[in-house]
Amino acid sequence: MNILVCLKQILDPEIPARDFRIDPVKHEAERGAANLVTNIFCENALETALQFREHHGTGTITVLCYGAATAEDSLRKALAMKADNAALVLNDGNQNPDPLTVARVLAAAIRKLGAFDLIMVGREAGDWGAGQTGGLLAEELGLPCVSFVDRIESNGGKLRLNRQTDTGWELLETEVPVVVSVTNDEHNVPRIPKVRDVMMSYRQPLTQWGIGDLDVAADEVRAGNSYYEVAELSIPEKESRCEFVTGDTLDERVETLARRIVEVTRAL
Amino acid sequence: MNAVDICLFAQAGFDKAAQGLAGAGRRLANSLGTELHAIVLGPGAHALASDLSLVVDKVVTVDQGEYEPETCLSALTQLCRELSPRAVLLANDTYSQEITPRLAHRLGGSAVGDCVDVHVDGETFEVTRQVYGGKAQAVIQLKRQPAVVWIRARSFAPANPLAVAGEIKQAALDIPPDTRTRIIERKRETQGEARLEEARVIVSGGRGIGGPEPFDLELKPLADLLGAQMGASRAACDAGWVPPTWQVGQTGKKVTPDLYLAIAITGASQHMAGISEAKNIAAINTDPDAPIFKHCRFGIVEDYRKVVPLLREKLVALQK
């Protein structure tokens, strides 16, 4: 079973709020001193793929990214985690393309890379959180799609997927090929690559394409806003004064805490 | 035609999300000068349709069995092609989230999700949503029609009841079943009567809890005393201490309680994104600099292990 995992490289989502700044003209966050990391849900997807291969034997894992040149680091890390092949489509246009643009580029790259049974994405990205890549990619490729998957097993030539719902989970069986978006779970915490593998990963080949190398409308892709566009970006002001309960003893403080809770809940 | 359509899955009934969705739809329809229609799918569609007809102009039910991803999408697509809505609004449940972009694609429109505001500016459909894990807010303009949008339904005020109830119709669709995917088994966990998103009081635990046992032994009794539902941060879910359905946050439940009691939760922005609509937030945390305190109404800087048992005693005394 050949698997393809899409990755996105984003600004570290865990930088302290005080260090987070935006460019109101470009409508994006400022890089500042923050690092670039692979989106955690994409890593969950990759980890799921790696575990699937460990349990079910055969097939290759290819990782694909549409992004800036820095995205190569994300792909190298994926190779260090023991993905087999990596491909980067260099984005030299709008660095925050809309989800349909992304889906079209990924679909074109996937068609060019070959035939895959399982195409995986993270459920959403930690920066813009659109959560549409999986669904739109499935539509572009004409494939079925299952979202919020946290476990994948093989069943004959089919796949058994466990996916999370609001109130529990669902177990689905699907034919391949299929597009799956992956969510976090206690079992798909991404593995730490061995240092040796990290070093080796920089010596492995990496396919690199430009937008012009793919079968897409290049100008529209570079503009990246035919589906939707960010009109404004701001950091909302939110200041609230927290009352830290006081008291000479722990007992007194918890007494105050209890009173506050009752005030707020009984006021219903 | 060209109405605003709201789309609901019937299994949750006319809950706060459905009401908020109707309210959002009505205000949008008014600003466009069009009608508000509703599409209801799934078993129990008729019951929900009756409730909805009190606030929407027309309800179309689709007699579909339980949710199946491909079949539901096909049904909805066909129906929307017939109805040709200007905009389709959905709530923030998992089915709606996954169907939204695909529906938009099939209808040639644009989708966007997790919106806290939707409006039309002249011809342009605009939404507001949090981005960057809750650290920033964006206004997004949709370029194609129809706009297919899922919203944080419970944050919107409900719609006013109509003088005359809307009509209810059943759609006659001819959808060949899509057997590429099929559901084998479903599990629906319940947490007592209310669901987390409906809860008015939530007791939530984070990484600082340290393990699964304190959730059962310390936090659950506290929640029971308060009539609260239990929640958790992503860290606690990822550690396997609590089921993933308890996760509150950017990629978990968005909750709107009157009181959200955050215990041993740091308050990273991704978590705050799930409780931004909470009326009151309180926290128990050993770190006075934890970001959660910046969003709190009140809190205590102390080890929860010392506070929670004592708190239960105090609450019992006060509730007498």
Next chain:
Amino acid sequence: MNPAGPTRQIYWNISHIWVMYVLLLPTLAIAGYGIYRYLRNWRRGAPAARFDQPARRINLVLKHAVAQGRTARNGYAGVFHRFISYGFVILTIATTVVALDADFGTSIMHGNFYLYFQSFTVDLFGALVLLGVAMAGARRYLQRPKKLVHTNEATLILVAISLLCLQGFLVEGWRIAATNDPWGAWSPFGNLIAGASRPWLGVAAMESSHRWMWWFHLSLSFGVIAWLPYTKMMHVLTAPLNIYTANLETLGASLKHIDFEKTESFGVNSLNAFTWKDLLDLDACTECGRCTDVCPANAVGKELSPRDIILQLRDLMHDQSRDSQTKIIGSVPATSPNALWQCTTCAACMEACPVFIEQMPKIVDLRRYLVMEEAEFPDSMQQAIMSLEKRGHPFSGTNATRLDWAEGLGLKQISETKDAEVLLWVGCGGALVERNQKVTRATAQLLTQAGVKFAIMGREEKCSGDPARRIGNEFLFETLAKENVENLNRYEVKKVITACPHCFNTFKNEYPQYGGMFEVYHHSEYLARLVDEGKLKPLSQVNEKITFHDPCYLGRQNGVYDAPRQLMQISTAGKALEMGRSRAKSFCCGGGGGMSFVDEPATQRVNQERAREAIETGAGVLAVGCPFCMTMMEDGINARKGDRDVRVMDVAELLWEAAFEN
């Protein structure tokens, strides 16, 4: 025969002496083979450069192999060990003299030399050996200290030594009696035997006993010689060799560099991945147990035992059934991952070792394998490593920024000014941990007050890399080191002050490898100098008794003990107290080696043990000089709340408080 002048007949009463020479052959062969095995084992190891600076090395050997400086730290053991070792040296010289006179035609054993040395001194030292063995035996079998390993071999050795000396005295005594030796009184103990034997044995009986005992003594001596390389007695050869090839740098510079371009595998999990010096270490061990005795992890009941690591690896190395590729980690109990992850890298073990074994670097070598080859290490440390990789600091989850502490102080960043003479390197603890931010502020304010032209790195500061290195991720350490060195060199930084001993150690001893040559000062050193120069004048004093906890990375590993004490003394009115374990023997706070990121079991907390010691001094203030110590000791003291209220303060904070705040 009555030769002129004092002497005795060599081989009196002994015939067929050729048998001795014949017996010498198998003896030497067996011993030689034994020694050859050692060399063969050591050669399995990787190269190491340990023969430079011979003068310094010889000096070490004189101080510690000859004068046995470290051995003598335990007074009682020092005494009996010197008795035994010096005794044997004297006896060996005496025997050599006999051999020279017997086989090489010399005439040394005559006259005053015969009387004063060959008779009196030799007798005295022979008796001292016996006394030493008795003292050793009393300790081993009556007192039974925990650190000693009880083996049959150890017993046999003590018995053999005693027997050899007793035999010697008997042979001597019976010769003196049987020959009516006129110089007999010059060998007091032999003479005693002679006197005691006369009533019981006639001359013929003494002669035959003498002959019998002489051959018995010869057999036992040759037996012991042949047996020596197969026992821990080998330390008489390996210990001086190990001391000669010791690491001449300070303890802070103990870890090995890895050349990632050239190395095939990272870290150690097989004997041939150790260097020959590491393998020599294993054979130099005398089983004294002092390393485990001073190990802070072991002291609080954890599994880690440096002595057991060395001895079990030694046995592994000698085990013929295991080859050089045999995996080390976990194959013997002492090297279980659990034990390896308990080490704080404090180097107390190395400081205590009388023969200069390097225990701690081996633990780090094994950690390197686990981290870099297997990616198998404790979750809590994984968090720290991931945070280092993503954010350049080990405190995952913090929301502080690198400049929060500096708010309102009007400090210049190095990127903004050309004026700065010195860089104040804040470190991750000093910037991101709330309690330590106060120390950084105090330090900066003191420097400002003293008119020092300094700057800070601000956001460009990245972790020095020390936690990564100690946890075993040498690759990450190198990445961080290179980045920091590049940044510092770009700004042409020459002098660095830091309040963190880990940064201090890294900058001073580890950055030169990457082209970073800086003059590095611990903040206490620099502040003490400012006080000396009159640029900082304390106006008042803190009125409390105070004790100082020496940070391992400042004190034991880098030899800085006095500067912080100086600051402490001028800051406080009360008497300065020393804890029992201070200066080079300071007991670790438990925070080094990545351990400050780990949740230890409640009953096995190193910091609480140290807190107990601090509280027991009766001090009202515990002074520290390290952000890790600050965190660990505050936790430790808090955990023992109820004992007494003790404030934990950095020496800079005390100076600031005393000098300027009121």
